[in-house]
Amino acid sequence: xxxxxxxxxxxxxGRSVARxxxxxxxxxxxxxxDDIALPxxxxxxxxxxxxxxxxxxxxxxxxxxxxxxxxxVFTAEDLExxxxxxxxxxxxxxxxxxxxxxxxxDKVRYVGEPIAIVVAxxxxxxxxxxEAAKVSYATLxxxxxxxxxxxxxxxxxxxxxxxxxxxxxxxxATDGIDQVFESAPCVVAVxxxxxxxxxxxxxxxxxxxHWDDREEQLVLHTCTxxxxxxxxxxxxxxxxxxRAVRVVVPDMGGGFGQKCVVGREEIAAAAAALRLRRPVKWxxxxxxxxxxxxxxxxxxxxxxxxxxxxxxxLALDTDxxxxxxxxxxxxxxxxxxxxxxxxxxxxxxxxxxxxxxxxAVTTNKAPTAPYRGVSRPQYVMVMxxxxxxxxxxxxxxxxxxxxxxxxxxxxxxxxxxxxxxPGSYLESLNxxxxxxxxxxxxxxxxxxxxxxxxxxIGYSCFSERTGYGxxxxxxxxxxxxxxxxxxxxxxxxxxxxxxxxxxxxxxQSHETTMAQIVADExxxxxxxxxxxxxxxxxxxxxxxxxxxxxxxxxxxxxxxAAAKLGEKLCAIAAARWGITPDEVELGEGAARRRxxxxxxxxxxxxxxxxxxxxxxxxxxxxxxxxxxxxxxxSATATFDVFNDGTFSNATHACVVELHxxxxxxxxxxxxxxxxxxxxxxxQVVEGQCRGGIAQGIAGALFEQVTYxxxxxxxxxxxxxxxxxxxxxxxxxxxxxxxxxxxxxETGAKGAGEGGTIxxxxxxxxxxxxxxxxxxxxxxxxxxxxxxxxxxxxxxxxSALNRELSS
Amino acid sequence: xxxxxxxxxPQLQLITLDVNGEQHEVVTEPRRxxxxxxxxxxxxxxxxxxxxxxxxxxCTVLVDERPVRACLMFAAQAEGARIRTVESLSDDGGGGGGGxxxxxxxxxxxxFSEHHALQCGFCTPGFLMLAEGFLAERPEATxxxxxxxxxSNLCRCTGYQTIVEAIDACATARRGACANPCDSSAGKEH
Ligand code: FES
Ligand code: FES
Numbered sequence: 001x002x003x004x005x006x007x008x009x010x011x012x013x014g015r016s017v018a019r020x021x022x023x024x025x026x027x028x029x030x031x032x033x034d035d036i037a038l039p040x041x042x043x044x045x046x047x048x049x050x051x052x053x054x055x056x057x058x059x060x061x062x063x064x065x066x067x068x069x070x071x072x073v074f075t076a077e078d079l080e081x082x083x084x085x086x087x088x089x090x091x092x093x094x095x096x097x098x099x100x101x102x103x104x105x106d107k108v109r110y111v112g113e114p115i116a117i118v119v120a121x122x123x124x125x126x127x128x129x130x131e132a133a134k135v136s137y138a139t140l141x142x143x144x145x146x147x148x149x150x151x152x153x154x155x156x157x158x159x160x161x162x163x164x165x166x167x168x169x170x171x172x173a174t175d176g177i178d179q180v181f182e183s184a185p186c187v188v189a190v191x192x193x194x195x196x197x198x199x200x201x202x203x204x205x206x207x208x209x210h211w212d213d214r215e216e217q218l219v220l221h222t223c224t225x226x227x228x229x230x231x232x233x234x235x236x237x238x239x240x241x242x243r244a245v246r247v248v249v250p251d252m253g254g255g256f257g258q259k260c261v262v263g264r265e266e267i268a269a270a271a272a273a274l275r276l277r278r279p280v281k282w283x284x285x286x287x288x289x290x291x292x293x294x295x296x297x298x299x300x301x302x303x304x305x306x307x308x309x310x311x312x313x314l315a316l317d318t319d320x321x322x323x324x325x326x327x328x329x330x331x332x333x334x335x336x337x338x339x340x341x342x343x344x345x346x347x348x349x350x351x352x353x354x355x356x357x358x359x360a361v362t363t364n365k366a367p368t369a370p371y372r373g374v375s376r377p378q379y380v381m382v383m384x385x386x387x388x389x390x391x392x393x394x395x396x397x398x399x400x401x402x403x404x405x406x407x408x409x410x411x412x413x414x415x416x417x418x419x420x421x422p423g424s425y426l427e428s429l430n431x432x433x434x435x436x437x438x439x440x441x442x443x444x445x446x447x448x449x450x451x452x453x454x455x456x457i458g459y460s461c462f463s464e465r466t467g468y469g470x471x472x473x474x475x476x477x478x479x480x481x482x483x484x485x486x487x488x489x490x491x492x493x494x495x496x497x498x499x500x501x502x503x504x505x506x507x508q509s510h511e512t513t514m515a516q517i518v519a520d521e522x523x524x525x526x527x528x529x530x531x532x533x534x535x536x537x538x539x540x541x542x543x544x545x546x547x548x549x550x551x552x553x554x555x556x557x558x559x560x561a562a563a564k565l566g567e568k569l570c571a572i573a574a575a576r577w578g579i580t581p582d583e584v585e586l587g588e589g590a591a592r593r594r595x596x597x598x599x600x601x602x603x604x605x606x607x608x609x610x611x612x613x614x615x616x617x618x619x620x621x622x623x624x625x626x627x628x629x630x631x632x633x634s635a636t637a638t639f640d641v642f643n644d645g646t647f648s649n650a651t652h653a654c655v656v657e658l659h660x661x662x663x664x665x666x667x668x669x670x671x672x673x674x675x676x677x678x679x680x681x682x683q684v685v686e687g688q689c690r691g692g693i694a695q696g697i698a699g700a701l702f703e704q705v706t707y708x709x710x711x712x713x714x715x716x717x718x719x720x721x722x723x724x725x726x727x728x729x730x731x732x733x734x735x736x737x738x739x740x741x742x743x744x745e746t747g748a749k750g751a752g753e754g755g756t757i758x759x760x761x762x763x764x765x766x767x768x769x770x771x772x773x774x775x776x777x778x779x780x781x782x783x784x785x786x787x788x789x790x791x792x793x794x795x796x797x798s799a800l801n802r803e804l805s806s
Numbered sequence: 807x808x809x810x811x812x813x814x815x816p817q818l819q820l821i822t823l824d825v826n827g828e829q830h831e832v833v834t835e836p837r838r839x840x841x842x843x844x845x846x847x848x849x850x851x852x853x854x855x856x857x858x859x860x861x862x863x864x865c866t867v868l869v870d871e872r873p874v875r876a877c878l879m880f881a882a883q884a885e886g887a888r889i890r891t892v893e894s895l896s897d898d899g900g901g902g903g904g905g906x907x908x909x910x911x912x913x914x915x916x917x918f919s920e921h922h923a924l925q926c927g928f929c930t931p932g933f934l935m936l937a938e939g940f941l942a943e944r945p946e947a948t949x950x951x952x953x954x955x956x957x958s959n960l961c962r963c964t965g966y967q968t969i970v971e972a973i974d975a976c977a978t979a980r981r982g983a984c985a986n987p988c989d990s991s992a993g994k995e996h
Contacts (some may be wrong), residue, residue: 022919023925026911028852028892032928035851124837202856202864202962203928253854254962286857311921507926507963681923690965691925718861718960725957726966755965 001200012516012526012779013746016683019175019512020526021251021505024071026327031253033206033223038279041166041208041655042071044269045126046284047116047133049108052364053155054137056252061116062205065133069125072276075116075134076103079271082237084262086333087479090598093108094169095335096161098362102264102271102377102391106139109157110366111712112292116269119280133284142711143362146300146323149361157326157362160764166324166334167360171342174353184306188389192779194378194760196323197297199371200713201506203253204289206524207266210279217537217590219246220270223252225260225504226544231536233262234270245270249534252506256695257370258294259506260546261329278562285745290721294369295705296321299337299378305386306353311401315353318382322375324360327367331480334360337368339476340375345381346414348425349405349650354415364711370546372695373464380462383777384761388458388768393717398765399433402461414447420463424737429461433649435671436791441655449773454658454772454792460761463649466676466750467552467743469641482543486497487557489565490517491581492620493587493667495611499561502542506532507691508752509684510550514558517730517746521562522569523587524611538638548750551680552646563737564635572617573609588726602673615717631803639745647750648743650674652758656766663789665701667730667766670702674754675737678747685751686734691757694729700754700763702728811858819829821885826894831879840884841865841876842877844891852892853932856960867891873939892931895938905964914976915937921972924965932959937973945981 012236024030047061064073083099104115115135120126146691148154149164157164166182183188210390210734218240222281224230227247234523235245252259265282273280284293306315329336338358346354392403406429407414408423436442441457448455455473470483489499491572499518505511519526532538543549570581573591578582583596593607615633617624622631655669672689679685702722706714715721740747768777786801823830825848832847839858844850858877866877868890871876875892896909911919914937924930933956940955941947947955953970960971 018919018920018922019922022924023911025924025930026892026915026918026934027896027909028850028929028931031851032854034845036854037849110938115917123842200962201926202862202960203854204856232925252926253856256962285860286859296981394851398971486932638914644890684832686920687964687968690967692965694965695962711947716858717859717860723962726953726959727957728972729966732965 001433002805010722011520012129013332013520013680014678017516017526017623018511018683019509020515021509021511025251028648029443030145030531032203032251033208034283036208036250037522038210038222040577041118041279041281042121042276043123043126044117044119044272044582045123045130046114046265047118047130047135048115048288049104049111049115051108051137052111052142053140053141053157055140056104056108057136059115059139060134061719063134064118064129067125067129067132068170069121070118070129071121071130072119072270073116073271074232074275076101076105079103079268081267081271084233084237084264084330086330087476087477088333088335094167095333096166097659098158098161098166098328102267110364112288112366113326114268116433117272119272119276123283124369135288144363144365144707144709146321146361146363146641149363150321157364161362164362165359166328166362167338167358167481169342170357173355174415177315177317178353179351180353181304181306181317181495184314185309186307186390186393187304188307188386188393189304190382190385190389191303192285192382192385192697192781193298193305194293194297194381194781196365196396197371197703198290198705198721199256199258199369201254201256201258204284205265205293206283206285207260207262207269208279208281209270209273211274211277216244217691218270218274219248220245220266221248221250222266223259224256225255225506225546226536227536228260228502228542229505229544232667233330234267237267238271238274242740243414245401246535248278249504253717256372257374257546258400261294261332262294269481283544286718286757290715290717292366294329294767295325295366295629296371297378297699298366299341299375300381301378303382303386305343305390306643307390307394308456309394311390311396311404313349313351313373315406316346316351316686317355319357321359322540323365325363325364325365325367328586329367329369331478332370334362335476336370337375342378343418344376344465345379346416347380348407348461349383350407351415361510363706366713372692373753376462376464376753377759377760380460381764381781384460384765388390388765394710399429399459402429402459403784406461417645421743423647423738424464424675424739425463425649426787428649428651428675431737432653432671432673435733436653436655439669449659454654454660454770456658456768458596458654458762458765458767458769460652460758460765462757463647464548464750464754465645466548466648466763467641467646468547469551469553469645474647485554485557485639485779486636486638487561488540488634488636489561491611491615493534493615495615497524498532499558500532500539501554501558502539503545507687508545508550508669509681513551513680514555516548517555517559521559524589528589548752550707551746551748552750553639555680555748557637557746560637560639561635564637565633566635567610568635569614569804571629572614572625575629576609576617587699599717615646640804641743643743646677646749648674648751648754650677650754650758652762654762654766656763656770656793658788658791663785663787665783667697667763670730670732672732672755672758673735673737675739675753676754677741678737679736679738680746680748682756684738688751689734689755690732692753693732693759696756697763698724700760700783702782704782807918819882821887823881823884824887824905826891827887834881836880839877840879840881843881844876850891850893852942854928854931861960863931864929864952866935866959868935868939871939871942873936890935892934894967897932905927909913913979917972917976920976921968923972927967929961933961933969941973941977941980945977947977952977
């Protein structure tokens, strides 16, 4: 039998296909949660705590009801809602669960904690109503720092959590590690801290809830990355069957992790809608979004590393304390940051011995949620600082010391029991350095130094675990184990396809990238393919979008489901032609007979059946189907990653100039060599990279929520919380490498978080490189102009001193 | 049955707004902001709210062709002015924009799409109106000037580079079209 050439198909995967979400978003026809208006809709605002730590002596809302326009006001007592409780399957010595009431009951634990919900005719009247609430507090001493939380005799944020410690795990401790430190030729240490940040999606959180009498369902429109988990908690809190809650997510203006936990306000809004049998809308204002919604990233590392004389790392010993604020978030719990740091800190380096203790402490600050990169921006920063410091001690080139330590043989199983799939750690490092060299930055640095200017070049190398399947999360002992994803692909009688994903787009272009996958798999015009997401009634189940799981896991499920549907299309066509399905091929919206010369002609049958014709048979002419083929055209598939996950990797380089007069850090150049396996849509990958780097730079140089001694947050508006603009964020040169992933259906690894992970370390190293003549080293982010100014002036002083004393 | 308390605000007022070339009569409280009237009373929800205090620029609209923060202006102050929102950009002028039932995107919108200058798209209407107003005033703007202007709005997703590139590409194409009036890629707004 002679092989006929397969029809050459123009594949969409791998191409920068134009985004399908763009026309509506560009013409103002996107539909975000605040765009939803229902007949008779009311508006909610929250009475929030003005103190950080107190017993609620009394909550008197009677005057609120008298305010013009106010329709109702509810306190915790009125609504009797179930608490939100995040769980880890760990012994009490390692994890203390705490309950987060939807509205504060007896105690408040942070400024901004919701105490009562005011519902009014419009948002203005609801705000008027807030002012009439009288809350009296019996104040307690607030705990506002990690040190204060751990101090002996510290006031307890939660009575059940001794030493204010919610998580205390020692995941790894290599035998003999102390001896390694004792005998190592070089031991370096860092004491590094990172500031509390706000993920800050430009669209604040919000919800519109109403009761649908016909469906006997509470319909909750809300901007969340995890619609099904919101449904679970909402139904439990309201004591409804889960089927009686439908969560619908419209377009979302970003999330970055802040919207991948269950918030209290959407549940309170739902409860109010249920009580009043009226639609209720709550849109968080920016003040609340900055100070009272979920924050992230405040961590403290005390880390030591031992090196041999050639600069090879021998051992790493770390103690990390994460300030999780007042409550454990659902579903991840307060374990999210310390467990991530503990499990993955060795990163891209071959590390023989490792000891780590990870703790989450609770304080009287707004609670934390995962934020793009979760702990990896911080531990990568710490690792990269250790390498830089060792390079200085051993007089090695900073790139060379990394070159000697990165993993090069794959698969590699680390001292942290993680098996890394193949990546381009060394290649990305070499290429990144080459790009920096080729642009002449080392010469420019030397020239600048000669002029007394302060130029610095910094690198960071990292990998990011992306395809967290059930196995990886089960290792963390999460009670809610996110991992698999389900997709359904359906063809209608016109031959058009709709398909679902359990992931939830909030800027990552799923409507385009996932449609590329389906269109390729079925050989169908992308215009005929449409994704549906974010509706718990339409999607069997899903864990939403976080940890860069959408394309790796969601996209794999999509591909499998499309392939199954393709098999059915082949089977129906084959039955029509009396041939076997493998003699049928799909493409260009039709099934064709892969006719070999010795195949007898089939009388009265065309050698091509369009999908429309096949769909016509499947739905409208079902009598033509053989018995073993069910009518209809739909297929469902699930996908999970059963090994330790997939690892995207990158090297970042940053060039900065420090301005002596102002202490300002100016980024002159940013280069990123990234490898996320097969890039489904390179333009989208670059977009994720650039956006991520901007957020990483924001953390490195600008953004921080600080608290005063009373637990009052500094950030209440964009005047106090400095979000970088086009002034501060540089253009980024991106180079792609491609190490296809063997564990996903598309060869893709995740790409959402890398930029944010790599940037703080690269920026901090660059600043330290520029500060080298001063002898000052910085291990804290954000790096403020004040610190830089002081460091630079210390040079002048010491230089002056040297001059004077010589 | 509507059991809402009747708001007898002494200062409710009737105002007339000219939005995207249409006259609208609105009964409103004096304290109601222009962005709230546009979004919630006129249902032109393309204009977004990111901060309500004049920093993020998500609410940017054109008032008499100049970019203005609609959260910092009371609707009553906009009486007598010509207001343009993102809904006016595509060529059907009424909130179209490609796909079923929509009009054609204008050259600036197309440039945003071609350069991947939007991700979640929440900031996008603000940037579009900012750029639309700016390029009308300064068609010869350099890339540096464009970056300067772009820095007045916040985007949390893109890292700004592609926004600057999109606006620059649109400006360059418009200038090319002016030099050669037969060029069909001409923007309609200059
Ligand atoms: S909403 Fe007007 S500037 Fe932010
Ligand atoms: S595209 Fe999301 S904020 Fe700009």
